[in-house]
Amino acid sequence: MVKLEQLVKGVLIPATFGKGVLVRQGQLLKVIDVEGKQVCDFFAFSPTDPAEFLSPSHTRGSNGQLDMEPGKPLFNNARQPILLLEEDTVGVHDMRAAACDPMRYGMYDAWQHRSCKMNVFEALQEFNMWPPVFPDPVNLFQNSPIDNQGKLTVIPPISKAGDYVLFRVMQDIIAVGSACPMDVNPCNDFNPTDIMFEVYQASLDDESATGRTQPAVKGLAGPSGFRE
Amino acid sequence: MKIGKLVQRREIPGAHGGGAIVKEGQYLKVIDVDGKQICDFFSFNPADPSEFLSGSHTRVFLGQTLEAPTTIAVGAPLLDNSRQPMLFVEEDSVGVHDWLLASCDSVRYWADYGLSNHRDCKTNVIEALAEFHIRAPFVPDPLNLFQNSPYNEQGKFQLFEPITKPGDYVLFRALRTVLAVGSACPQDQNPANGYNISPIAFEVYDPA
Ligand SMILES: [Zn+2]
Numbered sequence: 001m002v003k004l005e006q007l008v009k010g011v012l013i014p015a016t017f018g019k020g021v022l023v024r025q026g027q028l029l030k031v032i033d034v035e036g037k038q039v040c041d042f043f044a045f046s047p048t049d050p051a052e053f054l055s056p057s058h059t060r061g062s063n064g065q066l067d068m069e070p071g072k073p074l075f076n077n078a079r080q081p082i083l084l085l086e087e088d089t090v091g092v093h094d095m096r097a098a099a100c101d102p103m104r105y106g107m108y109d110a111w112q113h114r115s116c117k118m119n120v121f122e123a124l125q126e127f128n129m130w131p132p133v134f135p136d137p138v139n140l141f142q143n144s145p146i147d148n149q150g151k152l153t154v155i156p157p158i159s160k161a162g163d164y165v166l167f168r169v170m171q172d173i174i175a176v177g178s179a180c181p182m183d184v185n186p187c188n189d190f191n192p193t194d195i196m197f198e199v200y201q202a203s204l205d206d207e208s209a210t211g212r213t214q215p216a217v218k219g220l221a222g223p224s225g226f227r228e
Numbered sequence: 229m230k231i232g233k234l235v236q237r238r239e240i241p242g243a244h245g246g247g248a249i250v251k252e253g254q255y256l257k258v259i260d261v262d263g264k265q266i267c268d269f270f271s272f273n274p275a276d277p278s279e280f281l282s283g284s285h286t287r288v289f290l291g292q293t294l295e296a297p298t299t300i301a302v303g304a305p306l307l308d309n310s311r312q313p314m315l316f317v318e319e320d321s322v323g324v325h326d327w328l329l330a331s332c333d334s335v336r337y338w339a340d341y342g343l344s345n346h347r348d349c350k351t352n353v354i355e356a357l358a359e360f361h362i363r364a365p366f367v368p369d370p371l372n373l374f375q376n377s378p379y380n381e382q383g384k385f386q387l388f389e390p391i392t393k394p395g396d397y398v399l400f401r402a403l404r405t406v407l408a409v410g411s412a413c414p415q416d417q418n419p420a421n422g423y424n425i426s427p428i429a430f431e432v433y434d435p436a
């Protein structure tokens with residue numbers, strides 16, 4: 001368990017909306033499913049270059065596995081490790097599905113519906129950022145198994161109130177979350193609720209802090225890593 | 229499948245990239261010329277390269293509407309990142325591809341193999357786009373045609389040689405005008421291309 005010291009900032013992301021927060025290298029970011037069964041579409045951008053962002057496909061490739069796992073980093077599209085997953089009280093997330101957008105709700109004939117895509121652009125406006133492309137999300141708490149016909153499905157999250165993931169931030173990022181507004185399928189158990197971001201200062205006596213925040217790239221995948 | 233006359237054939241040399249404009253209604257055949265060669269494949273709206281073929285959007289679409297696996301499916305469209313249909317998969321002589329992993333890039337070669345001057349798919353795409361006077365601020369995720377990298381029950385990827393034989397192909401119909409880009413993947417440090425980098429061919433055909 002990582003010992004959390006001083007809370008630097010808390011950001012409540014109201015249900016169906018998006019928010020961002022600047023997190024500095026070495027700090028910890030806790031993403032909390034406040035009431036349970038709520039997906040957070042999660043993104044991380046370089047504060048200096050919005051064309052550099054958290055990338056599910058690079059994370060899969062460099063870790064050689066489908067899903068994120070405590071103790072392993074998440075990578076950006078320049079293949080730099082930007083987050084380290086420290087703790088995860090749920091273990092069920094999705095890194096394969098795109099974020100919801102107006103077109104997605106159009107499929108349900110709900111064109112005016114709020115969407116994660118819109119939420120992210122709104123959140124980034126606060127930082128005067130406009131990414132050249134809308135990246136794929138890491139869908140925290142999303143329960144999207146593949147069924148035995150090979151279909152990507154979506155069923156209610158298994159997360160309970162207060163469940164969380166804790167990231168150690170390895171490079172400065174603007175972390176953006178959208179409390180997914182999807183209420184026309186079981187993605188959020190038909191009841192969109194809030195997400196909470198908490199940013200903590202790293203504890204000084206936490207041994208892992210110094211060793212792990214080095215942007216150690218070279219040889220990261222190691223001799224047994226997946227080398228696609 | 230009845231298609232019209234060949235209007236362009238472009239051979240993409242092994243370890244390099246190349247592109248072709250495919251007009252709405254035309255067909256694009258992506259051919260593994262010598263076999264066991266991956267093509268990192270991309271498709272852009274030539275008028276707005278921020279619109280591109282997207283695995284994450286297509287997966288959601290295929291998952292919901294079709295009895296289809298999570299890679300491409302014959303008889304189904306492929307969507308762009310605004311969820312608009314872009315290409316239609318007409319034929320696939322292989323059936324083994326990857327749509328989950330990022331392209332190889334320079335970091336991959338120097339970090340994992342200590343190689344600082346190796347060609348890579350990401351650079352190939354940027355070069356291929358430059359020929360069409362398009363500067364990409366980013367390189368999207370590829371559709372890795374012919375790549376044989378399944379994952380097991382624990383979600384760990386494995387990497388095998390492609391199962392393709394010379395002349396194996398995928399045939400797309402363009403549902404609108406696209407700039408198709410391919411990279412004959414230069415990865416020769418693992419079995420991805422059978423340790424033998426070879427060309428990919430793009431053939432563009434008119435409708436029948
Ligand atoms: Zn959403």
Ligand SMILES: [Zn+2]
Pocket residue numbers: 268331332348349350413414415
């Ligand atoms: Zn490659």
